[in-house]
Amino acid sequence: MIYDKIDPALAAAFDDFKRRGRASLVNHAGVLGLVSTAPVPKPARVVVFVDCDEAASFEHLAGDGGRGVTLNQAEGRIRTGIVALDSLERLSEQDSVHRIVPARPLRLHMDVAPAKVDLPAFRNRSGLTGQGVVVGIVDSGIESTHPAFAGRILRLWDQTLPGPGVPEGSYGAELTGELLQVSQDKVGHGTHVSGIAVGSDETYGGVAPGADLVVVKTDLLDAHVADGVRYAFRVAAELNRPAVVNLSLGGQADAHDGTDPMSAVIDAQAGPGRIVCCSAGNEGTDNVHAQVRVGEGRTRRVSCSMATWSPGGVAPVAVLNGWYAGDDAMAVAVVAPSGKQTPFQAVATDESPVRTYQFPEGSIRVTTPGIDPANGDHNFLVEILPAPSATGVAPGTAASPPGSWGLRLRGDHVTTDGRVDMWSVDPTAAQFTGKAVHDALKIGSPGVASRAVTVASYTTKVEWFDVMGHPHEVGLELDDISAFSSEGPRRDGVDKPDVAAPGAMIASSMSVNSGVPIDDLVDDRNTVKAGTSMASPFVAGVVALLLERDPALDPEGVKALLRAHCAIPGKPAAGFDPKWGYGLLDTGGL
Amino acid sequence: MNWAKLDAALAAAVGEVGEVGDAADRHLAVLIDVDPAAPDSAERALARPGISLQAARGEPVTASLTPGEVADLSDQPWVRRISLARALRLHGGRQEPR
Numbered sequence: 001m002i003y004d005k006i007d008p009a010l011a012a013a014f015d016d017f018k019r020r021g022r023a024s025l026v027n028h029a030g031v032l033g034l035v036s037t038a039p040v041p042k043p044a045r046v047v048v049f050v051d052c053d054e055a056a057s058f059e060h061l062a063g064d065g066g067r068g069v070t071l072n073q074a075e076g077r078i079r080t081g082i083v084a085l086d087s088l089e090r091l092s093e094q095d096s097v098h099r100i101v102p103a104r105p106l107r108l109h110m111d112v113a114p115a116k117v118d119l120p121a122f123r124n125r126s127g128l129t130g131q132g133v134v135v136g137i138v139d140s141g142i143e144s145t146h147p148a149f150a151g152r153i154l155r156l157w158d159q160t161l162p163g164p165g166v167p168e169g170s171y172g173a174e175l176t177g178e179l180l181q182v183s184q185d186k187v188g189h190g191t192h193v194s195g196i197a198v199g200s201d202e203t204y205g206g207v208a209p210g211a212d213l214v215v216v217k218t219d220l221l222d223a224h225v226a227d228g229v230r231y232a233f234r235v236a237a238e239l240n241r242p243a244v245v246n247l248s249l250g251g252q253a254d255a256h257d258g259t260d261p262m263s264a265v266i267d268a269q270a271g272p273g274r275i276v277c278c279s280a281g282n283e284g285t286d287n288v289h290a291q292v293r294v295g296e297g298r299t300r301r302v303s304c305s306m307a308t309w310s311p312g313g314v315a316p317v318a319v320l321n322g323w324y325a326g327d328d329a330m331a332v333a334v335v336a337p338s339g340k341q342t343p344f345q346a347v348a349t350d351e352s353p354v355r356t357y358q359f360p361e362g363s364i365r366v367t368t369p370g371i372d373p374a375n376g377d378h379n380f381l382v383e384i385l386p387a388p389s390a391t392g393v394a395p396g397t398a399a400s401p402p403g404s405w406g407l408r409l410r411g412d413h414v415t416t417d418g419r420v421d422m423w424s425v426d427p428t429a430a431q432f433t434g435k436a437v438h439d440a441l442k443i444g445s446p447g448v449a450s451r452a453v454t455v456a457s458y459t460t461k462v463e464w465f466d467v468m469g470h471p472h473e474v475g476l477e478l479d480d481i482s483a484f485s486s487e488g489p490r491r492d493g494v495d496k497p498d499v500a501a502p503g504a505m506i507a508s509s510m511s512v513n514s515g516v517p518i519d520d521l522v523d524d525r526n527t528v529k530a531g532t533s534m535a536s537p538f539v540a541g542v543v544a545l546l547l548e549r550d551p552a553l554d555p556e557g558v559k560a561l562l563r564a565h566c567a568i569p570g571k572p573a574a575g576f577d578p579k580w581g582y583g584l585l586d587t588g589g590l
Numbered sequence: 591m592n593w594a595k596l597d598a599a600l601a602a603a604v605g606e607v608g609e610v611g612d613a614a615d616r617h618l619a620v621l622i623d624v625d626p627a628a629p630d631s632a633e634r635a636l637a638r639p640g641i642s643l644q645a646a647r648g649e650p651v652t653a654s655l656t657p658g659e660v661a662d663l664s665d666q667p668w669v670r671r672i673s674l675a676r677a678l679r680l681h682g683g684r685q686e687p688r
Contacts (some may be wrong), residue, residue, distance in 0.1 A: 189680045192683075221678070225678060250679065251677070251678045253599065254676075262621070271651070352593055367598040369593060371600050
């Protein structure tokens with residue numbers, strides 16, 4: 001027996017069995033998947049997980065009459081099966097076996113999200129499953145062979161494959177039937193999101209297991225995501241079905257007021273029987289937003305910490321996206337850590353608004369165009385590519401090099417309150433520091449689309465057992481809004497997010513092509529993830545149930561329904577909070 | 591080039607005056623906001639870079655354009671704005687501290 005390969009609880013049971021016989025197994029029956037402890041002709045057996053080589057064969061260990069090793073899978077890294085305790089030694093001695101773990105009784109807290117929003121009560125009372133509804137997932141793709149989606153993926157547009165495209169965009173390839181497998185989800189995100197919305201699974205099932213899927217594997221360009229939204233709704237319309245499209249993605253490069261082009265597409269596409277759900281974003285603990293007020297003729301400084309990088313590494317490019325009222329005019333300058341400053345660059349309307357400056361600390365490009373016709377406001381862009389240094393340090397950490405980059409804003413013409421909002425488009429490259437940091441207005445497009453249902457994350461679970469039986473716990477506050485969930489409202493004051501739903505830690509479908517670490521595996525087909533990405537498809541699934549009941553429900557009707565069944569702990573009904581929206585969804589009364 | 595119709599990111603991508611010609615072969619993914627009342631000539635003008643206006647009246651159309659095509663379209667009275675397509679991030683799979 002190679003004890004290093006045996007789970008401690010199973011090793012203890014085996015030792016007892018060897019010393020004191022079958023009767024001793026009764027003491028272990030409560031925590032192990034023992035098949036039989038009673039004195040019957042069949043030998044004592046245990047249900048196990050076996051971590052082994054992908055192509056390992058155990059046919060030579062199979063026995064008669066329940067003896068030996070019987071595994072349910074002929075291949076794969078994690079297999080399940082029944083092993084006679086007398087055969088445990090031989091199994092552990094196989095070179096292809098890495099670990100043997102007993103199956104354990106399921107714990108209710110492994111799948112608590114639906115119960116925390118009273119979803120079982122709603123589904124049992126209504127009998128709704130999402131049947132007849134299309135759920136569109138624009139994401140990283142899907143593992144089409146996953147049993148949770150069997151027979152329910154109607155179409156898949158893989159924008160990343162070479163091909164003639166579809167009417168909405170002449171790029172990528174459209175796949176159906178057996179060809180679905182040509183497209184792979186190597187990230188795992190889209191598969192997990194799809195499972196939350198519509199997965200069919202006894203333990204980790206989705207909200208609307210009767211709905212069908214239209215999937216877009218996107219390259220994450222907002223223009224192509226917009227094309228994906230159009231595609232999903234067009235396919236649903238051809239099938240004469242209502243649809244809800246889920247977008248568990250976003251950025252910080254827009255105006256944060258719903259006037260960007262992608263939001264405009266969403267607002268135009270949404271309507272009766274056409275609903276879009278978006279995630280709020282995960283910048284709740286990142287300093288990605290700064291706000292200052294600049295008076296006429298005055299200057300204000302906004303500091304930011306940039307990531308450094310070493311030669312041979314990946315160069316971080318800091319992109320700072322600023323917006324202010326169109327009635328004002330600001331000039332922008334950039335200050336390097338050395339104190340050297342670019343000239344103040346004013347708004348340019350009759351010529352190129354782009355200027356580039358080369359400093360020893362890095363290359364700087366400042367763009368100061370005229371008014372954006374979509375919202376009548378001014379936008380400026382500052383892009384910094386720091387020069388490589390000896391070591392790489394994450395932005396905003398104590399180890400950041402002394403001195404920081406800064407923006408200086410000069411009020412050339414100020415008739416309003418001079419408010420300027422700025423966002424760091426990539427928080428891994430740059431974050432704001434100092435007094436200008438503002439923990440609000442962090443929801444970007446598409447979450448700011450007026451007609452989208454924007455979803456914040458609520459933490460329903462902080463601990464789980466992985467497939468090998470090891471416990472794990474994350475440092476989130478249980479039964480509270482997730483700290484990482486981005487705060488609203490929109491830059492123009494419109495309430496966002498709309499609702500909160502379970503987003504951590506959520507167990508759902510796993511893509512076998514995505515290389516999930518064992519710590520995150522809860523069984524051989526499901527994994528845990530956290531993010532507002534997980535919360536949005538939960539609501540998309542609820543919307544699918546509502547559309548089954550009323551196919552003509554429009555975005556405003558959906559929002560009114562959801563808001564009427566939300567609550568923020570400790571706050572009066574129908575109250576808004578920048579983190580919670582209108583509160584945690586309670587589906588019991590829908 | 592009508593710089594007023596380019597969003598900041600597209601203006602930065604197209605480059606400073608004098609550099610546009612150097613980037614003639616680059617293709618930029620963009621979204622074009624077209625006046626809903628655009629004349630029929632707009633459809634013909636957009637068809638040259640392969641854009642179908644018919645299918646998306648009233649909402650931005652997506653396209654892949656060279657800087658020269660961006661310049662040409664920006665000069666059209668029925669083009670309201672041209673925005674650079676931006677990369678988004680997935681909002682899941684956070685690695686929370688354990």
